[in-house]
Amino acid sequence: MQPLTKKVKQVERKPMTFLERLYLPAIFKGMAITFSHIFKKVPTISYPEQTRPFAKVFRGLQVLNRDEEGREKCTACGLCALACPAEAITMEAAERQRGEENLYREERYAAKYEINMLRCIFCGLCEEACPKDAIYLSETFAPANYQRKGFIYGKEDLLIPNPLTQPEEYEKAKGERAPATH
Amino acid sequence: MPEEVKKEAPANFKVTIDNITVEVAPGTSILMAARKIGGDVTPPAMCFYSKLKGSGGKCRTCLVEVAAGSTADPRPMPKLVASCRTNVMDGMIVKSITSEKVLEARKGVVEFLLLNHPLDCPICDQAGECHLQDLSYEHGREETRYEFQRRLFEREDIGPYIQLHMTRCILCYRCTYIADQITNTRMHGILDRGEHAQISTYISKAIDNDFSGNMIDVCPVGALTDRTFRFKQRVWFLKPLNAHRDCDKCCGKVTIWNRGDEVFRVTARKDEWGEVEDFDGKTGWICNTCRFDKKKTSDWVIEGPRKINRHSVISANHYLNDLKVPHETIAEVMGGRKPKLLMDIHKVSEVNKPNVHLSEIEGPATGAVFNKENGLPYKSE
Numbered sequence: 196m197q198p199l200t201k202k203v204k205q206v207e208r209k210p211m212t213f214l215e216r217l218y219l220p221a222i223f224k225g226m227a228i229t230f231s232h233i234f235k236k237v238p239t240i241s242y243p244e245q246t247r248p249f250a251k252v253f254r255g256l257q258v259l260n261r262d263e264e265g266r267e268k269c270t271a272c273g274l275c276a277l278a279c280p281a282e283a284i285t286m287e288a289a290e291r292q293r294g295e296e297n298l299y300r301e302e303r304y305a306a307k308y309e310i311n312m313l314r315c316i317f318c319g320l321c322e323e324a325c326p327k328d329a330i331y332l333s334e335t336f337a338p339a340n341y342q343r344k345g346f347i348y349g350k351e352d353l354l355i356p357n358p359l360t361q362p363e364e365y366e367k368a369k370g371e372r373a374p375a376t377h
Numbered sequence: 378m379p380e381e382v383k384k385e386a387p388a389n390f391k392v393t394i395d396n397i398t399v400e401v402a403p404g405t406s407i408l409m410a411a412r413k414i415g416g417d418v419t420p421p422a423m424c425f426y427s428k429l430k431g432s433g434g435k436c437r438t439c440l441v442e443v444a445a446g447s448t449a450d451p452r453p454m455p456k457l458v459a460s461c462r463t464n465v466m467d468g469m470i471v472k473s474i475t476s477e478k479v480l481e482a483r484k485g486v487v488e489f490l491l492l493n494h495p496l497d498c499p500i501c502d503q504a505g506e507c508h509l510q511d512l513s514y515e516h517g518r519e520e521t522r523y524e525f526q527r528r529l530f531e532r533e534d535i536g537p538y539i540q541l542h543m544t545r546c547i548l549c550y551r552c553t554y555i556a557d558q559i560t561n562t563r564m565h566g567i568l569d570r571g572e573h574a575q576i577s578t579y580i581s582k583a584i585d586n587d588f589s590g591n592m593i594d595v596c597p598v599g600a601l602t603d604r605t606f607r608f609k610q611r612v613w614f615l616k617p618l619n620a621h622r623d624c625d626k627c628c629g630k631v632t633i634w635n636r637g638d639e640v641f642r643v644t645a646r647k648d649e650w651g652e653v654e655d656f657d658g659k660t661g662w663i664c665n666t667c668r669f670d671k672k673k674t675s676d677w678v679i680e681g682p683r684k685i686n687r688h689s690v691i692s693a694n695h696y697l698n699d700l701k702v703p704h705e706t707i708a709e710v711m712g713g714r715k716p717k718l719l720m721d722i723h724k725v726s727e728v729n730k731p732n733v734h735l736s737e738i739e740g741p742a743t744g745a746v747f748n749k750e751n752g753l754p755y756k757s758e
């Protein structure tokens with residue numbers, strides 16, 4: 196039969212020589228290759244202790260932002276939910292009452308805000324749609340979980356720590372993609 | 378002499394707007410003639426409301442250029458005219474979008490209207506169906522040149538159902554006309570003049586007329602909004618349905634805005650110009666009982682989904698009726714066993730709980746409402 200390609204190589208069925216039957220030269224040859232790798236540059240890193248820098252365009256876990264006075268920026272306008280192609284974002288709004296001015300920046304705020312991380316595709320359209328710079332995608336990613344219910348992220352998971360009361364945690368969570376405060 | 382001219386006048390006036398000729402009855406305004414043509418030719422109108430006598434002439438967004446006054450006197454009018462208050466003449470030639478001057482003037486008018494507008498659309502309940510939003514999107518500049526403090530007002534409750542945000546008001550006077558024309562007693566008006574002008578009830582007198590809710594529908598911006606709907610949903614997440622009920626006070630023909638089975642708000646049916654539709658020759662104003670108290674789907678006979686312009690944000694993410702649901706085969710193959718549900722979203726999610734009806738709390742939700750989660754004051758089975 197005509198072979199399909201010209202790259203066909205005929206398998207040799209010759210009986211092995213004495214040296215080949217000993218196997219030892221082949222073993223030593225293989226081990227030499229293995230041990231030579233000890234002296235080569237290690238391509239892996241030990242992950243949780245060491246991290247690799249992300250690309251500048253990397254989009255990770257969403258962060259709900261606060262302004263410099265620690266007030267929540269989100270007004271629950273629903274544009275992120277509207278823009279979301281995966282329909283991962285849901286929210287319920289509430290009216291700011293007198294005395295809550297230090298908590299929420301605007302008259303209306305998100306009492307509940309939820310992102311279904313099982314649905315999220317990290318496209319960043321929510322960040323683009325937000326008129327208040329209240330949501331942005333940071334350089335962290337959603338950690339693994341054993342259960343699906345661990346991926347429904349509420350406001351307590353998404354909200355950035357308060358810059359006034361927890362300045363260190365705030366700086367750590369802020370990341371480099373945070374919009375400039377104004 | 379004038380009598381003779383009247384006799385000679387034809388039954389219908391021919392008027393040409395942007396090179397499109399239309400025949401209208403004498404006494405029609407240019408704006409109404411343009412609406413007969415429809416489309417982009419029609420000048421926008423913020424204060425004019427064809428169902429309200431005497432409205433118009435205040436906002437200046439409907440300015441057009443008259444290139445020829447009439448067949449008898451074909452001289453052009455020297456200045457741009459407000460099309461809502463200028464009547465057509467036979468042989469009149471009007472330029473709307475074909476005139477550079479008009480487009481430039483509209484940009485200026487939008488800038489003036491937005492001078493004191495707070496641009497708080499992300500908060501405003503009118504966002505998505507706001508005429509000022511549409512107007513500034515279509516005709517406005519991208520930025521403001523205004524550098525000073527905008528007008529500030531405290532928000533005000535006009536009665537238990539209506540919320541007034543004076544900061545957003547563009548002083549179109551529509552709401553005062555409606556108070557004059559379809560209610561028996563006038564309860565509110567405009568106080569002060571110029572920059573200081575504001576809508577208010579005199580000495581904070583509450584409005585408790587049966588038809589007062591209609592001022593929400595005529596308001597072109599978010600100055601007058603429904604307090605029972607306040608902050609509960611954005612309009613584009615709701616599904617507008619035509620519905621009716623037997624009402625002894627009004628026509629009972631409304632649009633209900635649903636999400637699932639919940640009726641979040643009730644409005645009158647609005648036509649393509651944002652005006653309340655006519656039924657049997659009468660304008661279909663609706664009463665406060667229909668608007669604010671009937672917040673259950675069982676109160677209404679649903680006629681069908683309302684047709685929404687597909688360019689409107691309200692039609693965004695709404696699936697059409699001919700949506701094809703894929704055929705589920707797992708149960709057939711597995712001998713009747715249904716696929717195992719690995720997570721019921723309602724057991725985990727805090728939002729959109731099926732047994733919690735936000736639409737049933739009276740005013741806007743507050744932090745307290747959500748903190749009382751275990752007691753659930755707004756829960757109904």
